[in-house]
Amino acid sequence: MFDRRLVQNFDWILLLLLLLLAGISIINLYSATYAIRDVGGSQVFLKQIYWFLIGFAVFFVMTTFNYFALERLAYPAYIFTIALLILVLFVGKVTSGSQRWLSLGPVSFQPSELAKIAMVIVLAKFFSEKRGYRGYRLRDLWQPFILIAAPSILILREPDLGTALLLVAGSFSMILFVKMYWKSLVILVGSAVSVAPFIWFSLKEYQRMRILTFIRPDMDPFGAGYHINQSKIAIGSGLLWGKGFLRGTQTRLHFLPEQHTDFALSVLAEEWGFVGSAFLLLLYLFLILWGLNIAKVSKDKFGSIMAVGIVAFIFWQIVINVGMVTGLLPVVGIPLLLFSYGGSSLISTMAAMGLLMNISMRRFMFQ
Amino acid sequence: MRTSEFDPLSIEIFDRQLKKVTLVVLAVFGVLILRFWFLQVVNGSVYRTKSENNRIHLQDISPFRGMILDRNGATLVDNRPSYDLYVVPEEVQDLEELLERLSPLAGLGAEEAVQKLDEASRRYPFRPVCLKRDLSRDELAKVETHRFNLPGVIIKVAPQRHYVNGTFASHLIGYLGEINENQLNSGQYADSKPGDLIGKSGVEWKWQRDLNGVRGGAQVEVDATGRKIRVMARKTPVPGENVCLTIDKDLQAVAEKALAGKSGAIVAMDPNNGEILALASSPSFDPNLFVGGIDRASWEEIVLSGDFPLQDRALSGQYPPGSVFKIVVALAGLEEGIIDPEEELVCTGIYSLGRRGYRCWKKYGHGRVSLHRALVESCDVYFYDMGRRLGIDKISEYAMRFGLGKKTGFDPAHEKAGLIPTRDWKLKRWGVPWQGGETLSTAIGQSFVLVTPIQMAAFVSAVFNGGIVYRPQVTKWVGKSETEKINEFAPVVTGKIGIKQEHLEFVKNALIGVVNEPHGTGGRARLKEVTVAGKTGTSQVVALKKEEEFEREEDIPVQFRDHAWFVAVAPAENPRIAVAIVVEHGGHGGSAAAPIAGQLIKAYFGLDKSVLAEAVTH
Numbered sequence: 001m002f003d004r005r006l007v008q009n010f011d012w013i014l015l016l017l018l019l020l021l022a023g024i025s026i027i028n029l030y031s032a033t034y035a036i037r038d039v040g041g042s043q044v045f046l047k048q049i050y051w052f053l054i055g056f057a058v059f060f061v062m063t064t065f066n067y068f069a070l071e072r073l074a075y076p077a078y079i080f081t082i083a084l085l086i087l088v089l090f091v092g093k094v095t096s097g098s099q100r101w102l103s104l105g106p107v108s109f110q111p112s113e114l115a116k117i118a119m120v121i122v123l124a125k126f127f128s129e130k131r132g133y134r135g136y137r138l139r140d141l142w143q144p145f146i147l148i149a150a151p152s153i154l155i156l157r158e159p160d161l162g163t164a165l166l167l168v169a170g171s172f173s174m175i176l177f178v179k180m181y182w183k184s185l186v187i188l189v190g191s192a193v194s195v196a197p198f199i200w201f202s203l204k205e206y207q208r209m210r211i212l213t214f215i216r217p218d219m220d221p222f223g224a225g226y227h228i229n230q231s232k233i234a235i236g237s238g239l240l241w242g243k244g245f246l247r248g249t250q251t252r253l254h255f256l257p258e259q260h261t262d263f264a265l266s267v268l269a270e271e272w273g274f275v276g277s278a279f280l281l282l283l284y285l286f287l288i289l290w291g292l293n294i295a296k297v298s299k300d301k302f303g304s305i306m307a308v309g310i311v312a313f314i315f316w317q318i319v320i321n322v323g324m325v326t327g328l329l330p331v332v333g334i335p336l337l338l339f340s341y342g343g344s345s346l347i348s349t350m351a352a353m354g355l356l357m358n359i360s361m362r363r364f365m366f367q
Numbered sequence: 368m369r370t371s372e373f374d375p376l377s378i379e380i381f382d383r384q385l386k387k388v389t390l391v392v393l394a395v396f397g398v399l400i401l402r403f404w405f406l407q408v409v410n411g412s413v414y415r416t417k418s419e420n421n422r423i424h425l426q427d428i429s430p431f432r433g434m435i436l437d438r439n440g441a442t443l444v445d446n447r448p449s450y451d452l453y454v455v456p457e458e459v460q461d462l463e464e465l466l467e468r469l470s471p472l473a474g475l476g477a478e479e480a481v482q483k484l485d486e487a488s489r490r491y492p493f494r495p496v497c498l499k500r501d502l503s504r505d506e507l508a509k510v511e512t513h514r515f516n517l518p519g520v521i522i523k524v525a526p527q528r529h530y531v532n533g534t535f536a537s538h539l540i541g542y543l544g545e546i547n548e549n550q551l552n553s554g555q556y557a558d559s560k561p562g563d564l565i566g567k568s569g570v571e572w573k574w575q576r577d578l579n580g581v582r583g584g585a586q587v588e589v590d591a592t593g594r595k596i597r598v599m600a601r602k603t604p605v606p607g608e609n610v611c612l613t614i615d616k617d618l619q620a621v622a623e624k625a626l627a628g629k630s631g632a633i634v635a636m637d638p639n640n641g642e643i644l645a646l647a648s649s650p651s652f653d654p655n656l657f658v659g660g661i662d663r664a665s666w667e668e669i670v671l672s673g674d675f676p677l678q679d680r681a682l683s684g685q686y687p688p689g690s691v692f693k694i695v696v697a698l699a700g701l702e703e704g705i706i707d708p709e710e711e712l713v714c715t716g717i718y719s720l721g722r723r724g725y726r727c728w729k730k731y732g733h734g735r736v737s738l739h740r741a742l743v744e745s746c747d748v749y750f751y752d753m754g755r756r757l758g759i760d761k762i763s764e765y766a767m768r769f770g771l772g773k774k775t776g777f778d779p780a781h782e783k784a785g786l787i788p789t790r791d792w793k794l795k796r797w798g799v800p801w802q803g804g805e806t807l808s809t810a811i812g813q814s815f816v817l818v819t820p821i822q823m824a825a826f827v828s829a830v831f832n833g834g835i836v837y838r839p840q841v842t843k844w845v846g847k848s849e850t851e852k853i854n855e856f857a858p859v860v861t862g863k864i865g866i867k868q869e870h871l872e873f874v875k876n877a878l879i880g881v882v883n884e885p886h887g888t889g890g891r892a893r894l895k896e897v898t899v900a901g902k903t904g905t906s907q908v909v910a911l912k913k914e915e916e917f918e919r920e921e922d923i924p925v926q927f928r929d930h931a932w933f934v935a936v937a938p939a940e941n942p943r944i945a946v947a948i949v950v951e952h953g954g955h956g957g958s959a960a961a962p963i964a965g966q967l968i969k970a971y972f973g974l975d976k977s978v979l980a981e982a983v984t985h
Contacts, residue, residue: 094552177384226425226586236406236414270418274407278400285396289389296385304381308388319395326402 011294011360017287018059018338018353022052024268024280025339031246032260032267032341044260044341051343055350062354063361071302074125078147081118084111085154092158100158112163113348115151119171120309120352122147127178128301135179138187144175161207162332166316173312178305214330227258228327235269235277235326242273260341262333265325284318284337294360303359310352424587427560430580431526433607435540435570437616438642438843442531444540444571449527450502452510452520453495459519469517472509473499495521528564528658534651536619538679539612539643539841541569542654558582564658568677568781570610570841577845577854580607608853611843613642621970622647625963630674630951631930632681632820634839635967638828638936638945640858641837643777644971646821648680683783685817686949689904689956690745690888691932692766692812694830694874697742699765700753701870708738708873714748718807725751725807728905742877743887745903747811754810759801762809763789768864769826770836771818776861777839785822788815813907823947827934829864831875831900831942836862878902879939882961892935892961892968899968900939903956904932928952933960937968944971 029048033041070077084102088111092099101108126144130136148171155164180188200208214228234248248270259267269277288311295307314337321336323329335342338349406414435444452473459465462481469475475498502510502522510522528543544567546559558581559565565579566572583604588597622633626649635645650672656665669676678684700706716732717724727733727747733740741749754762766772772787788809790801808814821839829836838859846852878900881889888903907929931953936942946964953959 094554177388179380179384229586232406233414233418235403236411237418238407239411239415240408269403269407274403274411277403277407281396281400281403285392288392292385292389292392296382301377308385315392315395319399322399326399326406328399328402 009361009364011357013290014287014294014353014357014360017283017290018056018350021283021287021338022056024283025264026052027245028264028268028271028339029260029341031248031271032264034246047343048341048346051346054343055346058347059350059354059357062351063358065358066362067303067306067355067358068300070121070306071125071128074122078118078122081111081115082150082154085115085151087111089154089157098158098160100160108344109347110344112151112155112158112160112167113344115155116163116167116170116313117348117352117355119148119151119167120174120306120313123171123174124302124306124309127174127305135181136175136184137181138184141175141180141184144171148172159204159207160333161203162320162334165332166313166320166334169316169320170309170313173316174305174309177308177312211330214327227263227331228324231263231266231325232327234263234266238270238273238277240273240275242269242271242276245271247271261335262321262331262340263325264340265322265336268339280339281322288315288318291356294356294363297363298359299363303362307356307359310356313352314349426585426587428583428585428602428604429526430582430604431606432528432580433574433578433609435578436609436611437619438611438613438644439615440611440849441616443536443612443616444528444530446526447529448524449500450507451497451523451525452499452502453497453523455495455519455521465517465519468513469498469510469520472513473502473506475499495523501527528654530654530658532620533655534653535623536614536646537569537651537654538648538677538681539569539614539646540654541566541571541573542652542657543567543571544657567657570612573778574608574610574842574845577608578610581605608845609847610845611849612841613637613644613843614646614841615644615971618967618971619645619647621645621967623649623651625966626950629953630680631949631953632679632684633946633948633963633967634681634820634824635944635946635971636824636828636839638832638837638942641825641828641839642843642858643839643841644944645967646681646841648678648682648684650674650676652676679781680949680951681820682778682781683819684949685783685785685819686930686932686951687814687816687906688812688818688823689906689930689932690747690812691823691902691904691934691956692816692818693742693745693750693810694827694878694902695766695769695771696750696753696757696762696810697738697874697877698830698864698866698870699757699762700738701873702765702866703757703761705756706738706753711735711737712741712749712752714746716748718748718751720751720755720803720807723804725804739873739877739880742874742902743880743884745881745888750810751807754806755803757810759806759809760789762806763787766816768862769829770862771822771826775821775825775839776859777821777841782821783819785819786815786817812904820947820949823932823934823949824945827902827936827947828942828945830871830878831936831939831945833868834864834866834871835860836864875900875939878936882935888957889933889935889961891957892933892965894937894965894969897937897968897972898939899935899937899965901933901935901961901964903961904934905954905956906930906932928954931956931959933957933964935961935964935968937972944968 026045026049030045033044088099088102091102093101093103093108095101100110100112102111123144126147130140148168152164152167155167176185203211237243248267265277265280268280272279291307291311291314295304295311298304298307317334317337320329320332320334321340324331324334325336335345338346432446434442434446437443452475454465456462466475466481507522510517510520514520530537530540543564546556546561546563546565550556550565551559551561556563556565556575558579566575571578581604583602585601586599588599618635622635622645626633626647630649632648633645634643636643652669656662701708713735714727714729714733716727716730718727719725725747728745732748733744733746736744736746736749738749740746763772766787772785774782774784788801788805793799793801793805793815805814809816825836825839838861840856840859842856844852844856845854879898881887881903882893882899882901883890889901892899892901929952931950932948933956934945934947936945944967946967948960948963950959950963
């Protein structure tokens with residue numbers, strides 16, 4: 001099973017990128033939880049280290065098998081995920097008005113995280129089997145549409161608007177990648193726009209508030225508007241070189257809510273300035289381009305499309321969080337990839353990265 | 368072998384697509400990095416200034432909770448200002464010194480204050496810590512005059528719930544408490560935060576959402592010393608809606624006074640629509656105690672007291688109705704044609720069934736009685752016989768028609784349904800068949816029968832209002848005022864008893880006789896000015912035999928004494944008020960409960976100004 005070739009083709013760059021990101025994340029988290037270290041903060045910090053260790057373990061496990069086996073497991077895994085998503089609506093743990101978690105004894109996980117990976121795999125399988133030189137028309141795409149709609153609607157009902165959006169964005173990126181007819185694309189966008197008013201009315205009140213606050217930030221000063229305001233102050237006040245490690249006043253004085261989760265990037269920006277922020281963004285950019293490169297050198301369609309899918313999802317996750325934190329997008333509660341505190345998101349990301357590594361390692365194999 | 372192998376054409380397309388994607392990615396990241404440049408370099412100094420010199424605080428502005436009024440608009444519950452003492456740890460040079468100076472002025476316990484502040488100053492040095500709530504006027508004056516000498520001390524004003532009359536109608540009105548974790552997670556209290564006070568029982572609980580209003584807030588910019596620079600944005604809180612109850616404050620006061628020192632309940636209702644005019648349960652408690660967060664001693668006193676002051680006996684007190692139940696049996700008997708009202712029976716004081724003898728309360732019997740007199744003087748033997756003729760299932764059928772044996776719907780969460788036994792029920796519950804003797808006991812309202820005072824009030828109203836069972840209601844309207852209501856409540860009919868008019872008239876007359884004829888057991892409820900009709904009841908706690916060990920009623924130990932019942936309606940011809948009263952261990956219905964009915968009815972019709980004045984100024 002362990003070919004010498006695999007070891008030769010081990011993708012050190014990918015591993016290095018992940019280690020760098022992990023390191024920066026942990027250092028930043030230390031600062032973000034420093035102010036509350038005596039009352040639970042240090043627990044958070046230590047927990048994240050454990051999560052990273054488990055994450056890397058998952059990462060390596062994901063490289064041991066031949067990713068090709070996933071072709072057969074794609075649909076079963078997808079169905080299993082849908083079942084879990086339905087289950088969570090009934091027996092999920094209720095936290096602040098939403099049911100997103102399933103508990104198995106001491107651990108809980110979010111089925112919506114599994115859904116992201118299952119989505120990538122099942123769409124990759126679908127598109128790798130169909131031949132579409134000139135792209136796809138709407139009528140060819142009815143299957144993918146259903147595949148996308150099912151989990152998205154279930155996730156939306158949890159309710160988890162952010163993850164649902166992410167799922168839709170990532171999936172459509174994959175579809176766009178395998179090309180759609182121009183006409184079909186126009187029709188699709190047109191119908192999405194005309195459906196928008198209905199979607200608006202089916203959103204919950206607080207979700208609508210978030211979008212409205214984005215447009216007029218002084219509308220809800222103590223809800224979503226507050227987060228963005230404080231975030232921008234934190235980021236902007238970092239200037240070029242930042243205020244220095246552990247010296248972020250917005251962070252230390254608790255003006256920035258969710259500083260170890262959704263707004264972890266704002267902490268980095270305040271303490272390390274433009275230099276720090278740009279560095280992190282460039283790291284992410286490099287990770288994405290490297291992922292695209294893996295897609296390019298992979299020798300089979302299934303692997304390539306999966307790689308593109310994984311890249312699409314991490315792209316959108318980064319863009320949505322960074323956009324939100326800088327005030328370019330409304331607040332939708334998406335944590336930053338590999339950076340924010342949170343076990344569920346971290347493990348699923350590492351699993352996806354493991355898959356990417358898997359594809360990369362087997363790029364010279366003819367099956 | 369594999370369909371997903373690459374062919375040259377696909378590769379070309381793939382690569383082209385990858386190029387496009389790469390360009391898009393680069394463009395998007397370019398935008399993101401530019402944004403950071405914009406925030407941090409171009410506008411950086413502006414944000415830096417903001418973060419260093421100014422701080423933004425979120426201040427909660429609590430909404431004013433709606434008031435609770437009686438049917439005439441008198442205030443029962445409102446809010447008053449509470450002056451709370453806060454200290455901002457960061458702004459205090461020497462914490463201990465400050466506390467030393469502060470303690471005598473504000474009456475603080477120095478130790479616990481130090482503890483609280485110590486913990487707080489590590490976590491949130493800029494957040495004010497509450498040291499004492501609800502300063503007295505004296506303490507307030509002292510602290511205010513010395514403020515220049517007390518840096519870091521802030522006085523905040525918060526609205527505090529005020530129950531104007533203390534223990535008045537406390538079960539009905541309810542009390543407030545801090546929201547707990549389950550309630551926060553349930554999603555029902557979406558607007559609430561930890562630490563908020565919400566209604567936990569009674570009207571405060573039922574109308575929580577309307578009473579609460581919507582919180583407001585201010586985003587306040589504050590400088591380095593904590594002074595407000597400006598209010599950046601403000602959201603005005605929306606005050607809660609007021610709730611107007613159907614109860615009459617003065618009548619309620621009379622009811623509370625009547626039960627003082629006793630255990631029991633009183634329900635007074637308008638028989639024409641189910642509106643509750645008064646509802647009292649004793650022993651009671653003072654909701655004001657809960658407002659600041661009840662202290663341990665008071666809580667223990669309430670909870671461990673042994674006679675359960677938190678229980679609303681009017682709704683959940685289940686007692687055997689005693690002779691009041693004879694009304695049901697009488698109507699059943701007439702309607703079924705089982706007896707002729709003129710038919711006379713001889714009561715010798717004992718009734719034989721099988722090998723046993725069943726006693727009448729009057730030791731040597733009433734002599735010859737017909738139905739009218741049997742009701743007026745409450746002859747047990749007459750009703751034993753009626754009961755035997757009807758059978759338990761028939762009796763129960765009629766009882767249930769009057770709404771007994773099930774909740775009235777007034778407050779399903781806190782009411783109890785009482786019990787109306789049937790043959791089936793006994794078999795299922797006890798595993799033994801129904802005995803004939805038990806029918807006899809049931810006919811006089813003993814044995815397994817259980818009713819609640821509120822059921823009795825609704826029941827006696829139905830007898831006198833032509834046969835309609837109304838659901839008791841206590842809310843008149845919800846809104847800003849009588850003229851700006853948002854919700855109004857119409858009477859709700861839960862059933863019709865379906866008894867012929869002539870039979871109802873007969874029984875009504877008998878009930879008038881109970882109060883107004885000589886030898887009537889309810890004579891102590893009689894009033895000159897108004898015709899009162901009613902029925903006494905004495906429900907047994909221990910067997911008659913044991914009671915007879917004692918010469919006089921006063922000698923019987925309290926816990927053995929019977930519960931005293933009285934139900935009444937006035938004026939009998941055109942009823943405007945119905946009451947049901949139970950006094951636990953009160954002894955005889957005629958002596959313990961009937962006089963209370965008289966007091967209530969008198970007060971309701973404003974007949975005795977002195978009774979009124981006395982009750983209200985307690």
